[in-house]
Structures are given as C-alpha cells and as structure tokens.
Amino acid sequence: MKLTLQIWRQNGPQDKGKIENYQVDATEEMSFLEMLDVLNQQLIEEKKDPVAFDHDCREGICGACSMVINGRPHGPQKATTTCQLHMRHFKDGDTIVIEPFRANAFPVVKDLVVDRSAFDRIIQSGGYISVNTGQAPDGNDIPIEKGISATAFDAAACIGCGACVAACPNASAMLFTSAKVSHLALLPQGAVEGERRAQSMVAQMDKEGFGFCSNTGACEIECPKEISISNIARLNRQYLKSSIASSEINE
Amino acid sequence: MKKLDPKVPEGRLADKWTDYKGTMNLVAPNNKRNIEVIVVGTGLAGASAAATLGELGYKVKVFTFHDSPRRAHSIAAQGGINAAKNYQNDGDSIYRLFYDTIKGGDYRSREANVHRLAEVSANIIDQCVAQGVPFAREYGGLLANRSFGGVQVSRTFYARGQTGQQLLIGAYQALSRQVATGQVELHTRHEMLDLVLEEGKARGIITRNLVTGEIERHAAHCVVLGTGGYGNVFYLSTNAMGCNVTAAWRAVKKGALMANPCYTQIHPTCIPVSGSYQSKLTLMSESLRNDGRVWVPKKKSDVEAIRNGSLKAKDIAEEDRDYYLERRYPAFGNLVPRDVASRAAKQACDSGHGVNKTGLAVFLDFASAIQRYGKSEAFKHGITDPDQETILKYGEQVVEQKYGNLFEMYEKITGDDPYKTPMKIYPAVHYTMGGLWVDYNLETNVPGLFAIGECNFSDHGANRLGASALMQGLADGYFVLPYTIGQFLSHEIRVPKLKNDSPAFLEAEKAVVERIDGIFAVNGNKSVESFHRELGLIMWEYCGMSRNAEGLKKAQKLIQDLRAEFHRDVFIPGDKNEYNPELEKALRVADFMELGEVMVLDALNREESAGGHFREEYQTAEGEAMRNDEDFTHVAAWEWNEESGPIRHVEELQFENVELKVRSYK
Ligand SMILES: Cc1cc2nc3c(=O)[nH]c(=O)nc-3n(C[C@H](O)[C@H](O)[C@H](O)COP(=O)(O)OP(=O)(O)OC[C@H]3O[C@@H](n4cnc5c(N)ncnc54)[C@H](O)[C@@H]3O)c2cc1C
Ligand code: SF4
Ligand code: FES
Numbered sequence: 001m002k003l004t005l006q007i008w009r010q011n012g013p014q015d016k017g018k019i020e021n022y023q024v025d026a027t028e029e030m031s032f033l034e035m036l037d038v039l040n041q042q043l044i045e046e047k048k049d050p051v052a053f054d055h056d057c058r059e060g061i062c063g064a065c066s067m068v069i070n071g072r073p074h075g076p077q078k079a080t081t082t083c084q085l086h087m088r089h090f091k092d093g094d095t096i097v098i099e100p101f102r103a104n105a106f107p108v109v110k111d112l113v114v115d116r117s118a119f120d121r122i123i124q125s126g127g128y129i130s131v132n133t134g135q136a137p138d139g140n141d142i143p144i145e146k147g148i149s150a151t152a153f154d155a156a157a158c159i160g161c162g163a164c165v166a167a168c169p170n171a172s173a174m175l176f177t178s179a180k181v182s183h184l185a186l187l188p189q190g191a192v193e194g195e196r197r198a199q200s201m202v203a204q205m206d207k208e209g210f211g212f213c214s215n216t217g218a219c220e221i222e223c224p225k226e227i228s229i230s231n232i233a234r235l236n237r238q239y240l241k242s243s244i245a246s247s248e249i250n251e
Numbered sequence: 252m253k254k255l256d257p258k259v260p261e262g263r264l265a266d267k268w269t270d271y272k273g274t275m276n277l278v279a280p281n282n283k284r285n286i287e288v289i290v291v292g293t294g295l296a297g298a299s300a301a302a303t304l305g306e307l308g309y310k311v312k313v314f315t316f317h318d319s320p321r322r323a324h325s326i327a328a329q330g331g332i333n334a335a336k337n338y339q340n341d342g343d344s345i346y347r348l349f350y351d352t353i354k355g356g357d358y359r360s361r362e363a364n365v366h367r368l369a370e371v372s373a374n375i376i377d378q379c380v381a382q383g384v385p386f387a388r389e390y391g392g393l394l395a396n397r398s399f400g401g402v403q404v405s406r407t408f409y410a411r412g413q414t415g416q417q418l419l420i421g422a423y424q425a426l427s428r429q430v431a432t433g434q435v436e437l438h439t440r441h442e443m444l445d446l447v448l449e450e451g452k453a454r455g456i457i458t459r460n461l462v463t464g465e466i467e468r469h470a471a472h473c474v475v476l477g478t479g480g481y482g483n484v485f486y487l488s489t490n491a492m493g494c495n496v497t498a499a500w501r502a503v504k505k506g507a508l509m510a511n512p513c514y515t516q517i518h519p520t521c522i523p524v525s526g527s528y529q530s531k532l533t534l535m536s537e538s539l540r541n542d543g544r545v546w547v548p549k550k551k552s553d554v555e556a557i558r559n560g561s562l563k564a565k566d567i568a569e570e571d572r573d574y575y576l577e578r579r580y581p582a583f584g585n586l587v588p589r590d591v592a593s594r595a596a597k598q599a600c601d602s603g604h605g606v607n608k609t610g611l612a613v614f615l616d617f618a619s620a621i622q623r624y625g626k627s628e629a630f631k632h633g634i635t636d637p638d639q640e641t642i643l644k645y646g647e648q649v650v651e652q653k654y655g656n657l658f659e660m661y662e663k664i665t666g667d668d669p670y671k672t673p674m675k676i677y678p679a680v681h682y683t684m685g686g687l688w689v690d691y692n693l694e695t696n697v698p699g700l701f702a703i704g705e706c707n708f709s710d711h712g713a714n715r716l717g718a719s720a721l722m723q724g725l726a727d728g729y730f731v732l733p734y735t736i737g738q739f740l741s742h743e744i745r746v747p748k749l750k751n752d753s754p755a756f757l758e759a760e761k762a763v764v765e766r767i768d769g770i771f772a773v774n775g776n777k778s779v780e781s782f783h784r785e786l787g788l789i790m791w792e793y794c795g796m797s798r799n800a801e802g803l804k805k806a807q808k809l810i811q812d813l814r815a816e817f818h819r820d821v822f823i824p825g826d827k828n829e830y831n832p833e834l835e836k837a838l839r840v841a842d843f844m845e846l847g848e849v850m851v852l853d854a855l856n857r858e859e860s861a862g863g864h865f866r867e868e869y870q871t872a873e874g875e876a877m878r879n880d881e882d883f884t885h886v887a888a889w890e891w892n893e894e895s896g897p898i899r900h901v902e903e904l905q906f907e908n909v910e911l912k913v914r915s916y917k
Contacts, residue, residue: 012829029525031664037530037780044778044833049824052832054318056491058531060660061416062322084663109462110830117439120319124431128424129383133303133729136374136381140338143392153385153410156417160321183383190383 001026001092005039007051008099013107019097028088032075033058033065035087052111060084060224063159066166067112068099073163073222081161081224101166105173105209116162118208119176125204126197127180129190142188155183157225164219164227170211175219177205178235179227185238195242202239255508255888255902258690259363264908265345268367271691272734276741283308286740287471287748289456291443291498293320295415295721296704297477298422299728305429307733312469313426313435314458316442316493316835321423324479324491325724328415329536329657330399331407332721334372339396343404345369350909352719355401355588356684356712357862357878358911359511359886361904363691364709371730372722376408378729382421386410399717400537401588401916407718412536412656418721422728441467442835443498444766446474446505446700447759453502453700454749455756457763461835464828466763468756470749473699473739475732476502477724480683480705482515484843484850485795486787488680489521489534495839496846499687499706507695508888508900510688510708512846513854516715516863517796518681519545519592522664522674523612532679533664535615536657537717540585542620542650543674545592546572547604547613557606564606564614564673575599583916590714590863590876591916593678597796598874600677607675616673621646678796682720684711684863685853688888688902692735693727696888699739703727708886713862767827770837775820779836782817786810786840786847794851799867803855807848814844849889849897856899859883880911 003024010017024042026035033055040050056064065082069075075085090096098112106114156179164175181198184190190197213232220229260271278286286309290301293315301313317323335348348369353360376394380386386408387395396405410417429435438458445457447468455470481496482488503509520535520543548554549571556562575595577584587595596613599605606612625646629637632645647670651658658669665675687695687702689709694701704724711719750756793806817840825831860869860876861883869877886902 027526027528030528031530034528034530038528041778041780044780044822044824045776047822047824050833052830056317056322056493057324057327058492059327059533060663061413062324062326062491064318064322080663084660086663086666088666113830115462116318120321120427120437120439123424124427126431128428129381130428131378131381131425132306133299133378133425133733134374136377139336139376139380139386140393142380144388145392146388146390149385149388149392152383153417156383156385156420157413159416160319183385187383187385189381 001028001087001090003090004095006095006097007111009051009111010108012110017108026087028086030087031058031083032069032085032087033083052113054113055083058083061159063161066101066114066161066163068101068166070097073101073166074224079224079226081159101162103165103171103210105171106162106165116160118210119160119162119173121208122173122177122201122204123180126200127184129184130193144187148186152183152186155179155186155227155231158227159225161224163222163224165210167218167222168211169216169218170214172213173205173208173210174213174232174235175223175227175229177201178231181235181238182231185234194238195245198235198238199242252898253900255688255696255886255900256690257361257902258692259361260691264362264366267363268370275734276737278737278740278744280308282744284310285748286310286743287312288473288475288736289314289469289471290475290477291456292323292477292479292704292706293317293423293426294323294325294477294479294704295419295422295724296728297475298323298419298426299725300475300477300703300732301435302422302425302429303729303733304736305432305434311429311435312438312471314438314441314443314456316440316461318440320426320437320439321420323419324494325415325419325721327491328721329412329534330538331397331409331414331718332375332418333399333406333716333718334376334408334722335369335406336373336376338394339405341404343406347404348372348406351402352710352716353712353909354914355716356714357876357914358712358880358884358906358909359861359904360710360712362906362908367731368710368723368726371726374730375722375725379418379421382425384410384417384421397538398541398586400540400586400592401583401716409538412538412654415721418725422725444501444763444838445759446502447756448505448697449753449755452698455751457759459763462830464826464831466760468751468760470751470756472743472746472749473701473736475701475703475736476687476706477704477728478706480686481843481846482680482683484786484847485680485790486783487524487529487532487791489518489532492531495843497839497842499702500842500846502687502695502697502700503891505697507697507700508688508890509685509849510886510888511685511713511853512850512889513794513857514684514713514863515680516589516682516684517593517678519589519596519678520615520676521679522661523607523677524609533660534679534681535661535674535676537589539615539654539657540592542653543585543615543617544574544619545576545585545596545613545615546574547599547606549573551603554604554606558608558610564616565618573604580916587916588714588716590865593796594865596678612675612677614673615676617650617669618673621650621670624649680795682715684708684713684715688886692738693732694735694739701732701736703732713864766838767834770821770834770841771823771827773818773821775822777820777822779821779823779833779840782813782821783836783840783843785813786844789813790847790850794854797865797867798854800855803851806851810844810847810851817841817844852897853887853889856887857883884911
C-alpha cells in the first residue's frame with residue numbers, strides 16, 4: 001500500500017518544529033513501527049536525517065513507543081500500543097499524521113521522542129512500599145482475596161507510556177498516578193502507607209506541571225492497557241481522607 | 252591457557268552458602284557511606300542490586316540507556332519465576348530445583364552457584380510479595396503455581412502473562428525509593444561505552460549522554476554490570492530492539508573473559524517470520540505448552556493443502572496428525588526443555604512438514620485443553636451432560652483467564668484467532684546462557700568488576716530452564732551480590748573517593764571519542780541496519796539451531812569480511828553531539844561483529860553437543876544430542892587478544908553431588 005505520512009520534525013527542545021511530508025510503500029503484515037523503519041531506511045539511503053522515535057520491546061509492554069497517530073495517542077486501535085498496531089488497519093492511499101505526545105511536562109527531545117522522566121519522579125515521591133531487601137515475611141503469610149489481587153493487578157498493568165497525558169485536554173497525569181496509588185493501596189502490604197503516598201504523589205504531579213483533572217475520561221479511552229478511570233476516584237478518596245487526617249493533626 | 256579458579260568455598264554443598272555468608276568480610280556502616288558503586292543496567296538484576304546496595308548504605312550511581320529504569324528488557328518476560336517453595340506439596344525442594352537446573356543445563360554449570368540459586372529462590376518470592384507484586388492467587392487467597400518445561404513439579408509463580416513486568420516494577424519501585432533518599436543517583440539515557448581500570452581494578456566507566464552526545468567519566472570503587480544478554484547478535488530475536496553486548500564486550504576488551512558464548516537458547520514457541528522487513532520476533536510464552544499440543548500433519552498432501560489454504564488445521568483428522576513431542580518424549584510430552592522442543596520443530600520442518608508458506612512453522616493447538624476445561628467447568632456449574640457450545644464457552648473462558656493477553660497479542664500480530672484455530676509457531680533466538688565469566692562471588696577475572704543477571708554466564712549451563720532467568724536476575728541482585736561485593740570492598744575502605752581525571756580516565760575517554768569519530772569518518776553508503784541484518788543471517792544460518800565445523804569455518808570468514816565492509820562502507824546520518832539513534836546502533840553493531848566471531852570460534856572448539864549447542868557431527872542415531880564429558884566438562888572462557896586472536900581458557904567443572912547422565916526426557 002502507498003501511504004503519505006505527515007510527520008512532526010523538531011530538532012530539539014528549542015527548535016520550533018514543523019510537519020513534513022513523506023511517501024512510503026508498506027504491506028499489511030507490517031507493524032506501524034516497521035513501516036517507519038522502512039521510511040527511515042529510505043531516508044538514510046538518501047543521506048537524510050531519519051525520524052527519531054522511542055521504541056524498544058515492540059510487544060506493547062515497555063511503554064517506550066509514544067506517538068499521536070491521526071490525532072489519537074497510539075492510533076486508532078483500542079487497547080493497542082503503537083508498536084502493536086499493524087498496517088492492516090490502514091488502506092492504500094491513506095494519509096497518516098504522526099506527532100509526538102504533547103504536554104508541558106513532556107518536553108520534546110527530538111521529532112517524536114519526548115522526555116517522560118516526570119513520571120519517574122512521581123514514582124520516586126512515594127510510589128512504592130517501604131520494605132528493605134530481606135525484611136519480608138513468608139509470601140503466604142497474608143492471604144489476599146483473588147478479586148482484590150486482580151483489581152490491584154489491573155492497575156499495576158500500567159506501562160507508564162503517557163498516552164493518558166497526551167489524550168487529556170489539560171495534560172493531567174491523574175490516570176497514571178492513580179493507577180499506582182490504587183495498585184498499592186488495594187493490597188494489605190501497601191495500604192499501610194496509602195494516605196501518605198497519595199499526598200506526596202499528587203504534590204509531585206502538580207510540581208511537574210501536569211494539569212488538573214476535569215473528568216473528561218479521554219485518558220481511559222486512549223490508554224493502551226485499559227486502566228480504568230475508577231482508579232482516579234479511588235485516588236481522590238485516599239487523598240481526601242489523608243487531607244482531612246493531616247488537617248486534624250495540624251489543629 | 253589459564254585454568255580459572257571459581258573460588259567456590261569448601262564444605263558440604265548444602266552448607267557452603269550459609270557458612271560462607273557467616274564468615275565473609277563485612278564493610279561497616281560508617282565505611283559504606285564513603286564507598287561508591289557503579290551499577291550499569293536497571294533490569295531485574297541491576298535494579299534489584301542498586302536498590303539493595305543503596306539500602307545497605309553504599310553510595311550508588313546507576314546507569315541505563317533507557318529513558319526510564321522501568322523500560323529494561325526484563326519488562327517483557329511473560330511466563331513466570333521459579334522458586335522452591337513447595338507450596339503445592341508435590342515433592343519440590345531446594346535439592347530438586349538444583350538438580351533440575353543442573354540437568355536442564357546439560358551438566359555444564361557450576362554446582363555451588365546453582366545450589367545457592369535454589370536456596371535463595373524462596374526469599375525472592377517473599378520479597379516481591381512484600382513489595383506489592385500481584386502474583387496469581389487461588390480462591391483461598393494463597394499464591395498459585397504452574398509448571399514449566401523440563402520439570403515435573405509445579406513451582407512457577409506468575410502474574411498473568413506479565414511476570415517480568417510486575418517483578419521489574421517491584422524492583423523499579425524499590426530503586427525509586429532509594430533515588431528519593433539520595434542514596435542512589437540515577438542516570439537515564441546514558442550508555443556505557445567503556446570500562447576504566449586503574450592498577451588492574453575496575454574503577455569507573457565512560458558514558459555517552461544519549462540526548463546531548465556528551466562523553467562523561469564516572470569513577471567509583473567498583474563496577475557492577477547488569478546489562479542483559481546478547482541475543483540480538485542474530486538481529487532477529489525475542490529481545491527488545493535495544494538489547495546489546497556493548498557493556499560486556501567493552502569489559503572483554505579490557506581483559507574480562509567471555510564464557511561459553513556459543514550457548515544460545517532458541518525458544519521453541521515464537522511467532523514465525525512473516526517478511527523481510529521484520530524487525531523482531533515475538534515470543535509466545537512457554538507456559539502455553541502446559542495446555543497447547545504441538546503437531547504437524549503426517550501426510551505431505553495435507554501439508555500442501557494447508558500451505559495453499561485449501562485445508563484448515565481443524566480439517567485434519569486426529570489420526571493424520573503427528574504430535575511429535577508426545578510421540579518422541581512420552582515422559583515429558585509437550586513440556587520437554589526448550590532446546591529439545593526447538594530441535595524437534597526444526598526436524599519436523601526440515602523433513603517438509605512445516606505448516607505455513609515458508610515451511611517454517613508448526614501448530615500449537617489448544618482444542619483439547621478447551622474441551623477438557625470446558626467439561627470440568629460445566630460440571631462445576633452443575634451441567635453434567637453439556638453440549639459442544641457450552642463446553643466451548645466454558646473452555647474458552649478458562650483458557651482466556653490463563654493466557655488471555657498472549658492470545659490477544661497473537662491475534663494482533665497475525666490476524667488469526669487462536670481460540671478457533673491453532674497458533675503457528677517456530678523457534679527463535681531468545682536468551683544467551685553465555686556471558687562474562689564470574690567466580691562464586693559474581694566477580695569477573697578483573698578485580699572489582701562484577702556481572703549479574705543475563706550478562707554473566709553463571710547458572711544455566713548449556714541450556715536455561717523456563718522461569719529461571721527472572722529467578723537468577725533477582726537472586727543475584729537482591730541476595731547474592733550485596734553480600735559478595737563485600738569480599739572486594741572490605742579491602743577498599745581506605746581508598747578515598749576516586750577521581751575521574753586520572754590518566755586512565757582521560758585515555759579511555761579519548762579512545763571513545765576516537766571510536767565515534769572513526770565511525771562517522773567512514774561516511775559510506777550502507778545503513779547500520781543492513782549490516783546488522785546480514786550479520787544476523789550469517790549467525791542464524793551457521794551458528795543457530797544446529798552447527799557443523801564446515802559451516803562454522805565459513806561463518807568465520809563471512810563475519811570477517813562483513814566487519815571489514817562495515818568499517819569501509821557504513822553511513823551514519825546526523826551529528827555526534829545530538830540525539831542520534833543511528834550512532835548508538837552503529838557502536839553496538841560494531842561490537843556484535845566482534846562477539847559473533849568469538850561465538851563461532853567457541854562453537855567450533857566445543858566438539859560435542861550440549862544443551863543449546865547442537866553440533867551435527869555429535870548426535871545419536873535417533874538425532875539426540877551427544878555430550879563428550881571426557882573432554883568438555885568445562886567452561887570455555889575467551890580472552891580477547893588483538894594480535895594472536897581470541898585465547899581459550901578453561902574452568903574445569905567438578906560434579907561432586909550429581910552424577911553425569913545422558914539427559915533423557917523420554
Ligand atoms: C520475550 C521474553 C520473555 C521472557 N520470559 C521469561 C520468563 O517468563 N521467565 C524467565 O525467567 N525469564 C524470561 N525471559 C528472560 C529474562 O527476561 C531475561 O533474561 C532477564 O530479564 C534479563 O534481566 P537483566 O536484568 O539481566 O537484563 P535486562 O532486563 O536486559 O536489563 C539490561 C539493562 O542494562 C541496561 N544496559 C545495557 N547495556 C547498557 C550500556 N551499555 N549502558 C547503559 N545501560 C545499559 C539497559 O538499559 C537495561 O536497563 C524472557 C525473555 C524474553 C526476551
Ligand atoms: S495509565 Fe494507561 S495511558 Fe497512562 S501511562 Fe499508564 S498505560 Fe499509559
Ligand atoms: S515499544 Fe514497548 S510498548 Fe511499544
């Protein structure tokens with residue numbers, strides 16, 4: 001199939017950037033990234049600068065790939081990362097617009113590559129259980145109800161890609177942050193520091209320059225791992241509880 | 252040739268580790284504060300080590316070429332992690348896990364290391380649960396297990412089909428906690444391009460900041476590499492695109508030894524190659540072989556019909572199918588170890604029974620499992636005489652619960668629905684048992700240089716059992732290295748903070764800059780990718796699933812020629828002082844080429860078949876691998892030598908507790 005690609009090119013964070021047009025010949029079995037590989041091979045043969053994009057596992061699990069395809073983070077297919085998207089979802093003659101994930105907290109490194117280290121700093125601010133190596137009791141000491149464990153898992157499945165931020169009109173990181181808060185708060189091991197965790201993670205999120213959550217739900221729709229927006233409600237409850245508790249202590 | 256000393260402590264096998272730990276040199280807390288450790292890599296091995304060393308009070312600097320520690324390739328592991336917990340009461344024990352690993356490795360690993368691995372395996376599960384890893388559970392709330400290839404007990408812990416992800420997130424969170432306390436300094440998008448030695452000891456690394464291109468010098472009292480495996484030397488593999496050998500290879504060029512590089516694991520169940528643009532291969536977890544049955548049609552006419560689309564798999568009558576693993580290996584059936592399953596698939600396809608257009612695929616069929624689960628689930632719902640529709644409904648539900656995400660992934664890639672039609676699979680490069688030679692302390696022959704996780708050679712011999720890499724990575728990082736590193740560091744407490752501007756550092760930095768300038772200066776016509784693909788084809792053809800002397804000799808020449816061409820005709824676009832993925836790849840591929848040559852040399856010198864290394868000249872009449880214990884019960888560790896060519900050293904393997912047997916899964 002013959003495709004026209006309109007790709008965002010930007011040489012660095014200071015550069016203004018612009019859309020450029022390319023033609024590429026692809027086949028149905030190719031993945032979206034393999035189609036870009038073909039384009040890059042073409043560009044290199046013409047001694048031009050290839051399009052930079054983040055990728056690694058190409059199996060939908062590392063969270064590296066990150067592009068807005070025809071206006072949608074990770075493209076048109078539901079619950080699918082860019083690397084798992086295949087060209088059989090496009091047709092001959094299509095024009096495809098490819099842009100980076102856009103948010104103030106995700107500055108562009110080059111072309112489609114953005115800096116998502118803000119997510120790491122949110123986790124560093126409290127997204128863990130405080131246990132040192134060697135301190136753990138036997139794994140079966142605390143039985144955990146299968147359903148609760150499954151719900152915790154659903155939240156823990158977040159791959160940290162940032163599509164939720166790119167999808168949100170306010171560039172809020174609530175879905176990402178709430179997924180981590182939920183994963184840990186649902187488990188008895190993690191519930192202990194649940195409120196403190198919610199407080200510090202939300203504070204860090206604000207500090208990084210992510211926007212406010214206005215419940216548009218766009219994040220949930222574009223999330224490749226189908227992280228549920230109910231996690232945001234759970235975060236809000238934790239946060240509220242801890243805010244009340246801390247104001248009582250202050251009084 | 253040197254004889255290498257593994258420094259295995261004296262004593263009974265089962266007591267060695269405990270006794271050793273009890274008498275080991277310690278570093279006092281006030282001294283730890285002044286000791287710096289560099290950890291390269293944030294996969295399971297690197298992240299767990301860096302977090303634990305930070306908790307212990309060392310000053311840690313950790314490096315990854317990824318943009319976040321959480322993206323290390325460990326994230327992609329699917330099936331599970333082994334531990335000798337015996338929660339299922341099915342007769343598992345530390346000894347049995349030890350024995351299975353030694354046997355699975357075809358008697359080519361070090362007894363004492365493997366036993367220690369089995370001993371600490373149980374602690375790993377406890378630690379991960381405490382960190383919040385949501386392992387699969389039974390209705391009673393206790394941890395669930397499943398079986399993996401090559402064993403007869405159920406000791407694999409799993410988190411859906413995303414075990415690696417959940418374990419890595421656990422380690423990443425532990426690491427993040429140390430970063431927050433300032434105990435660990437994190438450097439993302441930094442690639443190690445050289446190792447720095449001072450007076451023979453590893454004292455630092457040279458890195459390139461992948462965003463700005465800046466070359467940096469980092470000094471510490473010692474260096475730990477947790478930089479993963481080198482399967483991508485084959486270009487196509489199940490590894491993530493960025494996996495590479497550069498860190499380990501640079502260590503080799505500074506004197507470390509590369510052990511058993513020819514031991515490569517080819518995983519039997521991967522999605523077959525579909526075209527020449529293919530960038531990587533996708534694994535379908537081995538856990539699928541618990542319920543999937545592998546087969547090909549018996550009749551060539553059926554094979555033809557399937558290839559041209561006139562017949563579907565389900566049209567082939569039961570008696571016309573060859574469930575070749577069940578037929579050849581009745582004791583283990585579809586759960587034979589990986590090397591055995593892969594070779595059998597190759598044989599089935601080589602004899603003309605492959606079931607896709609290229610002739611390189613076999614079926615992995617879930618129909619029987621769906622029937623079996625469907626009936627038992629219907630029974631649980633009080634339906635004693637269910638119809639087909641009910642059976643399929645319930646059966647597919649159970650299969651979905653167990654393998655849902657894998658089935659989904661298969662469908663996304665191939666467009667076929669594996670609930671309705673069998674998967675097509677073929678072996679692909681997956682894991683490298685070879686790696687940096689380390690002693691019992693996980694220290695290489697270069698003092699102060701440690702290697703953990705897939706980048707060392709330590710525990711899997713000639714073949715790794717499923718669910719054992721995650722175990723080894725975390726054992727090394729959480730429970731072994733943090734102790735054994737003290738054996739080296741306890742002698743270094745008087746060494747003040749190391750400076751990064753000594754002549755050794757400046758020289759290493761200069762060499763890196765020259766290497767980069769040199770590669771730009773070629774200014775040829777071919778992309779890095781095209782060289783990498785060619786290298787991969789050579790390796791797969793001559794040093795892949797089966798090898799012979801003639802082919803290996805041919806490969807040597809082909810790789811040398813390709814390497815020369817690379818340095819004559821490669822083209823790197825862009826500039827060195829910017830974000831430049833083509834430059835990153837070029838440096839990695841240059842190292843892969845040198846490694847490839849040593850792999851071929853190792854395969855040529857090992858005149859036996861063992862585990863993942865199958866030499867056609869050494870097989871039984873039935874086509875099974877034939878070891879040569881008399882001459883090859885040793886580790887081969889290669890020294891890089893520019894003048895004389897690579898030099899082979901050996902570590903004799905002593906088997907004091909296990910009797911060497913022909914590995915049989917019949
Ligand atoms: C698809 C797949 C599925 C698997 N499933 C299983 C399973 O179910 N069970 C099991 O036990 N094993 C499994 N394995 C194997 C297992 O995942 C790996 O062996 C293991 O995760 C390796 O961990 P590691 O920490 O050694 O290395 P990695 O996770 O590969 O981490 C390497 C780290 O080193 C860094 N690095 C490398 N080079 C440099 C450099 N030069 N400079 C800076 N940083 C560098 C990288 O950035 C990364 O952080 C699977 C493997 C694959 C490919
Ligand atoms: S919540 Fe979803 S979209 Fe957001 S980072 Fe996680 S996986 Fe990506
Ligand atoms: S490349 Fe890993 S999720 Fe897409």
